[in-house]
Amino acid sequence: MLVKTILNRCERFKCFVYGQVRFVTQAGRDSLDVEVKPRKGSAALCSCCHQAAPCYDHASEPRRFEFVPLWGYAVFLVYVMRRVDCPRCGVKVEEVPWADGKHQLTKTYMQFLASWARSLSWTEVSRRFQTSWEKVFHAVEYIVEWGLQHRNLDGITAIGVDEIQWKKNHKYLTLVYQINGGVVRLLWISKDRTVESFSAFFDMLGEKRSAFIEHVCSDMWKPYLQVIAQRVSQAVHILDRFHIVARINKALDEVRASEHRRMQAAGREPLLTKTRWLLLKRPENLTEKQEPRLRELVQYNLQSVRAYLLKEEFQLLWTYISPAWAGKFIDRWTTRVMRSRIEPLKREALTIRRHKPLILNWFKAKGAFSSGVVEGLNNKVKLTMRKSYGFRHYKTIEIALYHSMGALPEPDVTHRFC
Numbered sequence: 511m512l513v514k515t516i517l518n519r520c521e522r523f524k525c526f527v528y529g530q531v532r533f534v535t536q537a538g539r540d541s542l543d544v545e546v547k548p549r550k551g552s553a554a555l556c557s558c559c560h561q562a563a564p565c566y567d568h569a570s571e572p573r574r575f576e577f578v579p580l581w582g583y584a585v586f587l588v589y590v591m592r593r594v595d596c597p598r599c600g601v602k603v604e605e606v607p608w609a610d611g612k613h614q615l616t617k618t619y620m621q622f623l624a625s626w627a628r629s630l631s632w633t634e635v636s637r638r639f640q641t642s643w644e645k646v647f648h649a650v651e652y653i654v655e656w657g658l659q660h661r662n663l664d665g666i667t668a669i670g671v672d673e674i675q676w677k678k679n680h681k682y683l684t685l686v687y688q689i690n691g692g693v694v695r696l697l698w699i700s701k702d703r704t705v706e707s708f709s710a711f712f713d714m715l716g717e718k719r720s721a722f723i724e725h726v727c728s729d730m731w732k733p734y735l736q737v738i739a740q741r742v743s744q745a746v747h748i749l750d751r752f753h754i755v756a757r758i759n760k761a762l763d764e765v766r767a768s769e770h771r772r773m774q775a776a777g778r779e780p781l782l783t784k785t786r787w788l789l790l791k792r793p794e795n796l797t798e799k800q801e802p803r804l805r806e807l808v809q810y811n812l813q814s815v816r817a818y819l820l821k822e823e824f825q826l827l828w829t830y831i832s833p834a835w836a837g838k839f840i841d842r843w844t845t846r847v848m849r850s851r852i853e854p855l856k857r858e859a860l861t862i863r864r865h866k867p868l869i870l871n872w873f874k875a876k877g878a879f880s881s882g883v884v885e886g887l888n889n890k891v892k893l894t895m896r897k898s899y900g901f902r903h904y905k906t907i908e909i910a911l912y913h914s915m916g917a918l919p920e921p922d923v924t925h926r927f928c
């Protein structure tokens with residue numbers, strides 16, 4: 511069987527045919543060079559208006575477009591590009607179906623690499639296919655850009671907004687997700703966590719679609735609250751459980767760390783050594799070893815223990831069904847915290863009081879979304895960022911996150927290469 515026959519099966523072009531296949535060794539790398547020629551009687555297309563146009567001239571050298579490798583050999587489509595004399599656009603380079611103007615890789619090969627980049631790191635993909643990290647990046651970028659242009663943004667009724675730290679010196683990203691009706695996907699990424707970065711999402715979505723949004727989940731970050739009030743005032747705004755619990759945990763951790771330091775300085779028994787996760791975990795998630803240690807620790811009259819018990823008690827909030835009773839619980843709990851003289855927790859109690867109506871919206875919307883949805887997404891973002899060293903540039907992280915979490919459509923293929 512000829513390579514040509516295989517190619518005609520998996521990648522056939524209407525206006526072009528395959529010619530000779532040669533084995534070429536270039537710079538120590540073996541490859542199959544497949545000649546591509548225009549099909550007899552088919553006209554060239556203008557790359558500007560996509561219409562047929564008379565041929566103007568040929569390039570002096572053929573171009574090599576990298577295709578999906580075969581049995582460890584690189585494969586190139588070799589073609590002498592034409593220019594057309596388009597009556598609408600003037601003299602333009604022709605359009606070819608296997609590549610776009612910018613890339614040396616064929617579209618099919620880019621889709622192939624991008625699909626591997628879903629399961630392997632970009633570095634690993636470049637190693638496996640003897641290509642460069644940059645080429646893998648461009649492949650993913652191409653697929654993501656195609657997906658963003660072709661995605662359907664109708665039917666969004668619930669969104670969640672989240673901020674994530676991506677650089678040490680307090681650099682944040684704003685992420686917006688769709689979370690309704692079984693569709694969970696990343697809709698938007700922008701730099702910073704300002705009013706502008708979140709507003710830009712609604713500019714992209716447009717007023718018409720924004721009007722269909724019924725629920726918005728967020729944390730208590732002020733610029734977000736402001737944008738939600740302005741741009742989707744019709745929606746029920748929910749402060750989600752994950753972010754509230756995360757704040758209380760952070761306060762508890764502050765209490766523990768400073769008490770630990772005070773005890774060390776006073777030369778007391780180091781009771782709080784390695785208790786961080788003991789206190790932060792939910793009791794049901796403790797390991798067999800941790801359980802007895804926690805039981806012992808709570809016997810001591812420590813500020814950290816009192817803070818721990820208050821944190822655990824707060825979890826009861828989520829068992830309420832009626833917003834009214836949940837509200838009463840919040841009043842009782844915050845009063846107790848305010849009397850506790852534990853400053854970091856008092857700070858959070860005040861915040862919770864201030865945002866009580868929005869927190870109670872969580873109970874009003876109950877059943878609309880699972881409470882773990884925002885938390886799950888947040889974890890997935892962190893995982894993508896961890897997996898990928900070399901994501902120091904914003905553009906790279908943007909492309910990587912859209913690729914892994916955007917649920918973007920991809921160009922139709924006649925043959926699956928992997």
Ligand SMILES: [Zn+2]
Pocket residue numbers: 556557558559560561563596597598599600602
């Ligand atoms: Zn044209």
